[in-house]
Amino acid sequence: MKLTYRPYELALRHPFTISGFSRTSTPLMLVELSHEGFTGHGEASMVPYMGESHQSAAWFLNKVDVKELHYPFDYARIINYLDSIAPGNPAIKAAIDIALHDLDGKLQNKPCWQIVGSDPALMPVTSATIGIDTPEVVLKKVKEAEGCKVIKVKLGRDTDKVLIETIRSATEVPLYVDANQGWTDLEQSLDMTHWLHQQGVQLIEQPFAKANIDANAWLTARSPIPIIGDEAVQRLGDVDKANGVYHGINVKLMKSAGMYEARLMIQRAKQLGLKVLIGCMSETSCATLAGAALAPQCDWADLDGPFLTRNNPYADPEFKDGKWVLNDDAGLGLRN
Numbered sequence: 538m539k540l541t542y543r544p545y546e547l548a549l550r551h552p553f554t555i556s557g558f559s560r561t562s563t564p565l566m567l568v569e570l571s572h573e574g575f576t577g578h579g580e581a582s583m584v585p586y587m588g589e590s591h592q593s594a595a596w597f598l599n600k601v602d603v604k605e606l607h608y609p610f611d612y613a614r615i616i617n618y619l620d621s622i623a624p625g626n627p628a629i630k631a632a633i634d635i636a637l638h639d640l641d642g643k644l645q646n647k648p649c650w651q652i653v654g655s656d657p658a659l660m661p662v663t664s665a666t667i668g669i670d671t672p673e674v675v676l677k678k679v680k681e682a683e684g685c686k687v688i689k690v691k692l693g694r695d696t697d698k699v700l701i702e703t704i705r706s707a708t709e710v711p712l713y714v715d716a717n718q719g720w721t722d723l724e725q726s727l728d729m730t731h732w733l734h735q736q737g738v739q740l741i742e743q744p745f746a747k748a749n750i751d752a753n754a755w756l757t758a759r760s761p762i763p764i765i766g767d768e769a770v771q772r773l774g775d776v777d778k779a780n781g782v783y784h785g786i787n788v789k790l791m792k793s794a795g796m797y798e799a800r801l802m803i804q805r806a807k808q809l810g811l812k813v814l815i816g817c818m819s820e821t822s823c824a825t826l827a828g829a830a831l832a833p834q835c836d837w838a839d840l841d842g843p844f845l846t847r848n849n850p851y852a853d854p855e856f857k858d859g860k861w862v863l864n865d866d867a868g869l870g871l872r873n
Contacts, residue, residue, distance in 0.1 A: 577640025634795020693719020
């Protein structure tokens with residue numbers, strides 16, 4: 538087994554603004570694992586709030602003993618090994634896990650979606666995200682998202698209603714919204730959920746700070762729209778904690794340390810009666826296809842990385858009728 542990697546800066550098509558910050562690019566680490574003439578590709582998307590960087594990713598990868606990644610891959614043992622190197626660092630762990638799944642598929646001559654037990658016919662539509670911006674730029678973003686059947690809107694400021702009204706002036710497609718922990722007032726938040734329900738919003742992500750369990754549970758008990766835990770739900774152990782606090786969870790590979798644990802999170806959520814949104818960070822086609830392989834097992838999808846970037850190093854996956862199309866290529870189906 539040979540491990541190689543290179544840092545990459547993913548440039549965003551527009552400045553990406555949410556309730557707490559704005560950015561124009563995202564640091565990535567592109568990882569390759571080679572074995573018996575085949576190469577698996579993975580990536581770590583290291584958004585600021587998660588605390589990872591090119592430096593931390595390189596440090597972690599240099600600690601990895603590739604002998605521990607021997608074939609056939611025992612994903613449970615491998616994630617335990619990666620966790621033993623250092624706590625945290627879920628994005629670079631995800632890069633290794635994704636590369637292993639891609640390599641596994643190529644070694645077995647099977648697509649990843651088949652290895653993880655998905656049915657492509659059950660693929661949900663995926664949303665395109667619109668960050669907080671001026672009405673003029675928001676309308677431009679709406680036009681760019683014309684091929685999508687759902688739009689996701691970042692909220693959490695005092696201009697939330699203006700943003701929604703601007704989008705509604707241009708399109709009637711269903712909406713998802715993400716407050717990114719930006720709401721603070723209980724009664725105002727409840728009024729907002731009823732107003733958003735009238736605007737065709739289908740789910741709300743992380744309205745209050747993740748540590749404010751009481752506020753999130755209070756709103757979940759009263760909201761006419763499903764409330765989804767995002768920042769509050771990182772890895773498998775957080776799924777049980779979300780039960781009774783949210784209607785559902787947002788699973789992201791960069792939080793879950795990859796596809797293996799994401800699948801376990803989806804399964805556990807279903808056991809608890811929680812809905813599942815599979816989401817993403819700022820990602821290339823590589824992590825997008827990894828998420829798409831699991832998306833048919835979820836209720837909703839927000840896998841819009843290739844829509845939002847200017848320098849995706851890979852070809853965009855096929856997108857049809859608002860959905861990613863899973864091909865029969867071995868592995869992730871990633872193409873240059």
